[in-house]
Amino acid sequence: MINLKLFGEVKITADSVDITKQLPKKGIGLLIFMASQPDKLFYRERLAEMFWHDYTKESALNDMRFTLWQTRKILGDYLKEDLFINEGKYTIKINAKIIESDYYNFFESCSTELHDDAVRYYSGDFLEDFYIIDVPSFSDWVFNERENTQKKYFEAQFKRAEYLSSTNRIEEALKALTKLIEMDSLNETVYFYKMQYQYLSDNKVAAVNTYRNLKQLLRNELNISPSKEIEALYATIISDASKIDSQSNYKLSKNKQIYNKSIELFVSRQADKLNAYSRKLASFNNTSTQLVIDLCDTPGNRIPYEGMFEILNGLNEYGKYSINKWKNEYEKIDSAIRNKTMKEDVLFFNMFRTLINGEQSEHMIIRIWNFHFMDGNTMDFLSYLLRSKLSKQITIQAILDENKKNVKTESFIRLYQSMKDSKVTTD
Numbered sequence: 001m002i003n004l005k006l007f008g009e010v011k012i013t014a015d016s017v018d019i020t021k022q023l024p025k026k027g028i029g030l031l032i033f034m035a036s037q038p039d040k041l042f043y044r045e046r047l048a049e050m051f052w053h054d055y056t057k058e059s060a061l062n063d064m065r066f067t068l069w070q071t072r073k074i075l076g077d078y079l080k081e082d083l084f085i086n087e088g089k090y091t092i093k094i095n096a097k098i099i100e101s102d103y104y105n106f107f108e109s110c111s112t113e114l115h116d117d118a119v120r121y122y123s124g125d126f127l128e129d130f131y132i133i134d135v136p137s138f139s140d141w142v143f144n145e146r147e148n149t150q151k152k153y154f155e156a157q158f159k160r161a162e163y164l165s166s167t168n169r170i171e172e173a174l175k176a177l178t179k180l181i182e183m184d185s186l187n188e189t190v191y192f193y194k195m196q197y198q199y200l201s202d203n204k205v206a207a208v209n210t211y212r213n214l215k216q217l218l219r220n221e222l223n224i225s226p227s228k229e230i231e232a233l234y235a236t237i238i239s240d241a242s243k244i245d246s247q248s249n250y251k252l253s254k255n256k257q258i259y260n261k262s263i264e265l266f267v268s269r270q271a272d273k274l275n276a277y278s279r280k281l282a283s284f285n286n287t288s289t290q291l292v293i294d295l296c297d298t299p300g301n302r303i304p305y306e307g308m309f310e311i312l313n314g315l316n317e318y319g320k321y322s323i324n325k326w327k328n329e330y331e332k333i334d335s336a337i338r339n340k341t342m343k344e345d346v347l348f349f350n351m352f353r354t355l356i357n358g359e360q361s362e363h364m365i366i367r368i369w370n371f372h373f374m375d376g377n378t379m380d381f382l383s384y385l386l387r388s389k390l391s392k393q394i395t396i397q398a399i400l401d402e403n404k405k406n407v408k409t410e411s412f413i414r415l416y417q418s419m420k421d422s423k424v425t426t427d
Contacts, residue, residue: 002099004103008125015078035096040093041093044091048061170201191211192230195207211233229351269402293310296371297367349385
């Protein structure tokens with residue numbers, strides 16, 4: 001078995017023996033390039049052109065054959081199978097069965113949302129300090145992969161921090177974000193998350209300091225100001241902090257409102273039980289202080305963000321009976337979804353949360369009639385909403401046909417069934 005360590009310092013081992021320095025540089029490049037695309041069939045001529053671009057066609061093919069021979073010879077002492085498989089006269093592929101790599105495991109973990117594993121596999125930049133000077137095409141490919149894997153790593157850390165925050169492990173979430181700041185000190189999205197989590201944990205002083213440090217850094221390095229989203233979050237934090245300072249009883253009453261959120265999920269495979277619970281949900285009606293919003297009230301899988309459209313429609317209908325102070329915000333969100341111009345979810349979700357927070361009702365009930373049809377984006381938003389600071393009571397009541405459970409719904413249930421103010425009833 002060949003093990004490729006491609007994050008951080010490159011290391012190639014065969015049967016636990018480090019053979020990196022024994023292999024020719026272009027042999028390592030060929031091995032890495034092909035192993036990173038294990039299912040691909042490569043044309044010999046194109047590989048030769050890539051790694052020996054300034055050679056004649058015949059010389060390039062000869063040099064590639066010699067490099068493959070060298071690599072095979074060194075690996076022959078450790079492998080029973082050939083690493084490079086000839087597929088006819090003109091093509092070649094890698095024997096993926098005998099290769100294990102942190103690169104492959106990283107992407108596998110990202111695709112299955114095993115964010116802790118993804119973070120663990122990413123031990124540094126892709127092919128850190130590994131260059132083949134006279135192969136510009138390979139260098140371009142490395143650069144693109146480095147950018148892509150770093151982006152995936154940031155996404156995994158964001159998701160991991162979000163999960164840690166949702167389970168009240170704010171300090172661990174903040175440590176995850178600190179690692180990202182160490183890698184990219186000018187990434188404003190990271191600072192937004194950090195301020196958000198500091199604010200959610202009632203550490204407003206730390207959130208304000210994070211903002212001020214970022215503002216100074218951006219001014220010194222780029223001569224710009226923080227983004228509008230960060231400025232808006234900062235304004236919210238400052239406004240909240242000033243109210244607490246000026247009203248001695250405000251903090252106690254506000255805390256009561258902020259955390260007044262609950263979710264009740266009824267799960268059954270019996271039609272009569274599901275119908276009985278549906279009748280219970282149908283008993284809620286709109287009043288002057290209570291807004292009821294219906295999601296997934298008809299069968300069928302939802303397209304991305306469809307549930308959020310349903311929430312927008314519910315807000316719009318209810319708003320017709322009041323002074324619509326949030327018309328501009330509504331139109332911004334509606335346009336962002338329709339035109340697919342959403343930014344990082346946390347920024348988009350925060351804009352939507354602000355809209356809900358500013359709506360006039362004291363109590364919002366979100367009824368989800370067929371939870372198994374809910375689109376993933378809306379499910380993520382509802383999870384975000386349950387963790388957010390709100391000035392109104394939010395109640396989510398959902399019905400799930402157990403015969404139609406899926407990975408997303410099961411993950412959601414596991415997350416919330418042990419949390420305060422949540423109830424999962426299985427019958």
